[in-house]
Amino acid sequence: MELQRLRVVFRTALELPDNAAVDSLEYRGIEKWDSLAHMSLVAAIEDEFGVMLDTDEVIDLSSFDRARQILEKHGVVLLTD
Numbered sequence: 001m002e003l004q005r006l007r008v009v010f011r012t013a014l015e016l017p018d019n020a021a022v023d024s025l026e027y028r029g030i031e032k033w034d035s036l037a038h039m040s041l042v043a044a045i046e047d048e049f050g051v052m053l054d055t056d057e058v059i060d061l062s063s064f065d066r067a068r069q070i071l072e073k074h075g076v077v078l079l080t081d
Helices: 002-013 035-049 055-060 064-073
Strands: none
Touching: 002 035, 002 064, 035 055, 035 064, 055 064
């Protein structure tokens, strides 16, 4: 269910439809994921999962998959559906 939570965070922060596929999203891969939306996404991830990303992680958060890897590094177990 955790992976679904991450999908919801991406859809909400990037203002995407509820059914939008996000697993393959990459930074600047869609028009809505610009630098401002990136910071909103970072804040939303931190709030939802109770983590604090450091500067390198914020810069490195370049895709949905990378977000998953960063969260796992913080001890968030992202179970698949």
